[in-house]
Amino acid sequence: MNVVTATAACSEARKPFVDAARDHRSLLAAREKQLLVWMAARLPAWIDSDHLTAAGLGALAAAGVGYALSGARPWLLHLVNLALLVNWLGDSLDGTLARVRGHLRPRYGFYVDHLVDTLGTFFVVGGLALSEYMSPMIALGFLVVYFMLAINVYLAAYTLGRFQISFWKLGPTELRILLVVANLQLLNEPSAVWFGRPILLYDIGAAMGIAVMAVMFLVSAASNTAQLYREETRF
Numbered sequence: 204m205n206v207v208t209a210t211a212a213c214s215e216a217r218k219p220f221v222d223a224a225r226d227h228r229s230l231l232a233a234r235e236k237q238l239l240v241w242m243a244a245r246l247p248a249w250i251d252s253d254h255l256t257a258a259g260l261g262a263l264a265a266a267g268v269g270y271a272l273s274g275a276r277p278w279l280l281h282l283v284n285l286a287l288l289v290n291w292l293g294d295s296l297d298g299t300l301a302r303v304r305g306h307l308r309p310r311y312g313f314y315v316d317h318l319v320d321t322l323g324t325f326f327v328v329g330g331l332a333l334s335e336y337m338s339p340m341i342a343l344g345f346l347v348v349y350f351m352l353a354i355n356v357y358l359a360a361y362t363l364g365r366f367q368i369s370f371w372k373l374g375p376t377e378l379r380i381l382l383v384v385a386n387l388q389l390l391n392e393p394s395a396v397w398f399g400r401p402i403l404l405y406d407i408g409a410a411m412g413i414a415v416m417a418v419m420f421l422v423s424a425a426s427n428t429a430q431l432y433r434e435e436t437r438f
Contacts, residue, residue, distance in 0.1 A: 229374030239299040252297040252306065256319055259293025262286040263323030267330030274335035280386040287379050290323065295376065317357065324349060336393055337405040345409045348416045355420055359427050370419045381408075 266286035273279040298316065301307050325346065332342035360366040368374055385408055393404055 229368070229377055230372045231376050232374060235295065235376055236299075239296055240303060243296060243300040243303040246296075246300060250300075252301045252312070255293040255297035255300060256315060257293070259290045259297065260319045260323055262289035262293060264326045266290070267326030270327065270330030270336070271333040277390055280389055284383045284386050287383055291376060291379055294319070294323075313360075317353075321350075321353070331405060331409075336389060336403060337409060338403065341406050341409045341413075344413050348413050348420070352416050352420045352423075355424055355427070359423070362431060363427060367423070370423070 263286065266283045269279045269283040269286060273283065294316075298312060301312060328337075328342050328346050328349075331337040332339045356367050385404065389404060
């Protein structure tokens with residue numbers, strides 16, 4: 204690399220980062236934002252966003268271990284629910300704390316936050332696959348479709364400047380609540396009967412999740428592709 208190219212590269216690297224607009228219109232988004240801002244303003248000064256991010260990731264790792272061991276120890280599902288609560292605090296509050304304190308690091312925050320989401324989802328679904336509550340192939344299918352949807356969201360954030368957090372009024376917080384409710388149901392009855400055959404409760408939920416996410420992916424991908432096609436006229 205010659206001096207001119209290196210100088211141009213450095214200049215390019217110093218350009219201000221333009222953060223994608225957040226599209227978050229879930230059922231609880233407005234009230235959740237108020238609560239998070241209230242909490243962030245009252246956190247001790249020694250707690251920073253990195254602490255919260257690490258706590259959120261650690262909580263999902265603990266949830267995965269809890270799921271993996273809960274087949275023979277159903278009481279661990281209560282600890283899984285506690286871990287989901289800790290994850291909500293860490294994952295939802297880290298960015299809010301940075302904004303409240305004016306310590307924004309948009310590139311670092313975006314990259315690390317969604318890297319943590321990727322690892323956390325792998326831990327949780329992997330733990331379920333190792334438990335007696337979800338079939339491994341169903342878990343694999345769920346992970347594949349989830350990552351397809353996530354990749355679509357990240358591509359749209361780069362190409363359209365819009366980061367979509369929620370789909371059809373459902374966001375991360377609503378999904379955590381659904382998991383907590385499902386875990387409590389598992390303590391009473393881990394399976395249901397469909398067409399005269401027993402089927403795992405989480406297999407039913409995951410299959411429905413796969414179908415819904417697949418539709419979300421197709422609708423969003425088609426909409427994004429059409430928008431990009433209209434905005435970039437071919438000559």
